[in-house]
Amino acid sequence: MTTRVGIRDVAKAAGVSVTTVSHAMNDATSFRVKAETQQLVRDVARDLGYAPNKMASGLRNQRSQILGLVSDEITTTPFAGAMIRGAQDAAYDRGYVVMVVNSGLDSELENREINMLRQHQVDGVVYARMYHQSVQVPAELEGLPTVLLDSVTDDKSISSVIPDEVGAAETAVEAIIQAGHTRIGMINNIDDIPATHGRREGFLNALRRHGLQHDPRHLVIGQPETTGGREAALGLLGQPDRPTALFCFSDRVAMGAYQAATALGLRIPEDVSIVGIDNLEIIADALWPGLTTVALPHYEMGSWAVHRILDDIENPGAPAVQTQLDCPLIERGSLGPPPR
Amino acid sequence: MTTRVGIRDVAKAAGVSVTTVSHAMNDATSFRVKAETQQLVRDVARDLGYAPNKMASGLRNQRSQILGLVSDEITTTPFAGAMIRGAQDAAYDRGYVVMVVNSGLDSELENREINMLRQHQVDGVVYARMYHQSVQVPAELEGLPTVLLDSVTDDKSISSVIPDEVGAAETAVEAIIQAGHTRIGMINNIDDIPATHGRREGFLNALRRHGLQHDPRHLVIGQPETTGGREAALGLLGQPDRPTALFCFSDRVAMGAYQAATALGLRIPEDVSIVGIDNLEIIADALWPGLTTVALPHYEMGSWAVHRILDDIENPGAPAVQTQLDCPLIERGSLGPPPR
DNA sequence: CACCAGATACAAAACGTTTTGCAAAGGGAA
DNA sequence: TTCCCTTTGCAAAACGTTTTGTATCTGGTG
Numbered sequence: 152m153t154t155r156v157g158i159r160d161v162a163k164a165a166g167v168s169v170t171t172v173s174h175a176m177n178d179a180t181s182f183r184v185k186a187e188t189q190q191l192v193r194d195v196a197r198d199l200g201y202a203p204n205k206m207a208s209g210l211r212n213q214r215s216q217i218l219g220l221v222s223d224e225i226t227t228t229p230f231a232g233a234m235i236r237g238a239q240d241a242a243y244d245r246g247y248v249v250m251v252v253n254s255g256l257d258s259e260l261e262n263r264e265i266n267m268l269r270q271h272q273v274d275g276v277v278y279a280r281m282y283h284q285s286v287q288v289p290a291e292l293e294g295l296p297t298v299l300l301d302s303v304t305d306d307k308s309i310s311s312v313i314p315d316e317v318g319a320a321e322t323a324v325e326a327i328i329q330a331g332h333t334r335i336g337m338i339n340n341i342d343d344i345p346a347t348h349g350r351r352e353g354f355l356n357a358l359r360r361h362g363l364q365h366d367p368r369h370l371v372i373g374q375p376e377t378t379g380g381r382e383a384a385l386g387l388l389g390q391p392d393r394p395t396a397l398f399c400f401s402d403r404v405a406m407g408a409y410q411a412a413t414a415l416g417l418r419i420p421e422d423v424s425i426v427g428i429d430n431l432e433i434i435a436d437a438l439w440p441g442l443t444t445v446a447l448p449h450y451e452m453g454s455w456a457v458h459r460i461l462d463d464i465e466n467p468g469a470p471a472v473q474t475q476l477d478c479p480l481i482e483r484g485s486l487g488p489p490p491r
Numbered sequence: 492m493t494t495r496v497g498i499r500d501v502a503k504a505a506g507v508s509v510t511t512v513s514h515a516m517n518d519a520t521s522f523r524v525k526a527e528t529q530q531l532v533r534d535v536a537r538d539l540g541y542a543p544n545k546m547a548s549g550l551r552n553q554r555s556q557i558l559g560l561v562s563d564e565i566t567t568t569p570f571a572g573a574m575i576r577g578a579q580d581a582a583y584d585r586g587y588v589v590m591v592v593n594s595g596l597d598s599e600l601e602n603r604e605i606n607m608l609r610q611h612q613v614d615g616v617v618y619a620r621m622y623h624q625s626v627q628v629p630a631e632l633e634g635l636p637t638v639l640l641d642s643v644t645d646d647k648s649i650s651s652v653i654p655d656e657v658g659a660a661e662t663a664v665e666a667i668i669q670a671g672h673t674r675i676g677m678i679n680n681i682d683d684i685p686a687t688h689g690r691r692e693g694f695l696n697a698l699r700r701h702g703l704q705h706d707p708r709h710l711v712i713g714q715p716e717t718t719g720g721r722e723a724a725l726g727l728l729g730q731p732d733r734p735t736a737l738f739c740f741s742d743r744v745a746m747g748a749y750q751a752a753t754a755l756g757l758r759i760p761e762d763v764s765i766v767g768i769d770n771l772e773i774i775a776d777a778l779w780p781g782l783t784t785v786a787l788p789h790y791e792m793g794s795w796a797v798h799r800i801l802d803d804i805e806n807p808g809a810p811a812v813q814t815q816l817d818c819p820l821i822e823r824g825s826l827g828p829p830p831r
Numbered sequence: 832c833a834c835c836a837g838a839t840a841c842a843a844a845a846c847g848t849t850t851t852g853c854a855a856a857g858g859g860a861a
Numbered sequence: 862t863t864c865c866c867t868t869t870g871c872a873a874a875a876c877g878t879t880t881t882g883t884a885t886c887t888g889g890t891g
Contacts (some may be wrong), residue, residue: 229569524840
């Protein structure tokens with residue numbers, strides 16, 4: 152490995168002082184160097200392949216240009232990837248870079264990892280959860296610019312971004328209603344989490360808005376996986392006055408509903424329409440027919456969080472903001488008119 | 492934000508010099524400090540919440556304790572998450588931290604991102620692909636310790652880790668044969684990539700080893716997604732002397748095979764057994780019955796790559812090694828004895 | 832008692848930048 | 862010509878560590 156080229160190498164090669172090189176490179180202060188000299192220096196720098204050492208400049212500036220991203224789980228769904236990419240793209244656009252750290256559910260480990268981030272002098276951290284939930288921000292983050300991703304906390308002084316759960320459900324159910332359905336079932340999550348309540352509320356809102364009767368037997372709950380969806384849908388679709396459309400808590404639940412429909416000899420969407428939430432492409436695209444669903448804005452949330460944190464860093468003191476991002480409908484083939 | 496506590500604060504509080512504090516903290520050199528003093532210093536450091544500034548120590552040591560991870564795609568499957576987590580866990584265990592960067596297919600962007608990593612003085616980089624493939628290592632990585640993850644290159648001086656494709660297929664097909672099948676079909680990928688050839692080879696190896704006839708009509712190819720699997724399986728299972736078991740290129744292809752079986756009124760595994768590759772849990776667990784499949788060791792590859800790179804950094808000059816990692820069989824419910 | 836070795840602690844230099852304060856050069860006005 | 866201002870360039874300090882070379886102390890030995 153050839154030894155790295157530093158600022159003094161450039162200075163020597165260009166026949167100027169390191170000060171001048173520094174000024175020439177960081178054009179914020181370029182009024183201290185003649186345009187001509189600046190060009191010369193930059194050319195030399197490029198030819199030499201000079202790239203400033205961020206550890207040195209960070210040390211001097213007390214700014215690392217590094218953001219930390221701490222997440223709980225990362226392996227089971229592609230959502231984490233989308234969030235990370237959103238965060239990383241935004242960071243890159245603004246000259247930052249992202250350190251990813253994840254700790255499963257081990258909060259002891261999480262604290263130690265946050266500590267490592269601190270040692271690396273990260274300028275801020277995005278504290279992310281894989282599923283929208285309410286969290287306690289670890290004390291280790293005290294004093295570091297922090298924004299919550301896919302989670303909220305009681306402390307209103309911390310910015311956060313989450314999906315608009317209510318709106319997402321409304322979007323889905325509106326679409327179902329537009330297609331002509333009046334008997335609409337919902338398979339909700341059994342867990343007591345924000346998504347459960349928000350989506351239920353959105354479901355009921357949409358029904359009410361259109362003056363549709365809500366049959367409580369058509370709103371059931373189950374484990375938020377495929378098996379739970381299958382069992383719930385089996386019950387729902389087995390009834391004589393079965394719903395003609397099912398709004399499912401998630402795409403995995405919807406996949407269970409597909410299985411139930413198939414088992415009962417019901418065609419999708421001719422006999423029953425199904426709509427999910429998540430836009431988990433690996434499932435939604437793979438189902439047959441494709442699953443119409445509402446996308447959760449993971450990429451956008453990652454991007455939003457990073458922009459928020461950088462705004463905060465560059466311009467401290469702005470008030471915290473709690474955001475909800477829109478969830479668009481993604482149409483595939485599982486929503487059609489009700490059977491006559 | 493209270494101003495960070497530095498080594499001189501600790502020194503002052505403990506009534507010793509910064510040198511002594513440094514020696515007391517880094518116990519490699521602890522023979523230069525009395526055990527008692529060391530304890531005192533450490534206690535004081537803990538009480539003050541002192542955490543050494545890695546930018547400063549990195550600058551001094553010419554070692555950032557940061558690893559770069561550059562990947563192509565990250566959002567579509569959970570594989571990326573598994574790799575990243577494997578890498579990050581391994582890094583954490585050895586006191587390192589991972590900077591993630593990803594660029595889609597834009598190699599121009601990739602180069603600029605690698606450049607950012609260089610500026611941050613990463614000690615090495617893991618160059619990862621999401622699907623096993625043959626790559627050209629970008630010139631930007633020149634001179635940086637690099638290992639290839641889920642990819643290989645012609646340059647044998649670069650270490651790499653990939654799944655044992657041949658072995659994976661052999662494992663799957665052996666299991667099928669053990670279950671009693673003799674007419675075994677395979678739905679392979681149409682793309683000309685290493686996985687395609689390796690899995691085909693493993694399939695044929697296993698058949699040959701057991702003296703089983705290979706009917707060329709039972710080895711078909713298709714797009715490596717669910718739709719491709721469905722169409723291929725429809726053809727395969729529609730034949731009068733249909734195979735009693737299907738070995739699928741991937742879990743998504745296997746999902747298509749499920750759909751085809753269902754459409755043809757075939758039960759799994761009573762009428763036809765299906766085995767995949769990937770252990771894409773979100774699908775394999777969700778299918779009904781669960782999909783028996785061979786796991787691709789994404790987590791392990793991430794971990795292996797990081798350990799390799801750190802070995803290389805700590806002990807330079809060791810020869811490069813190209814590794815293949817084992818792929819274990821994950822049994823769920825889609826493999827049974829052949830119908831009589 | 833004098834000397835020495837070993838144990839322990841410290842001061843200072845170095846890592847590669849940025850930035851401040853100052854100096855030199857150039858040019859216009861008196 | 863002299864003076865002063867503006868433009869351009871430089872030397873040096875600082876960021877927070879680690880490490881080297883040296884100084885001091887202690888106690889044991891001749």
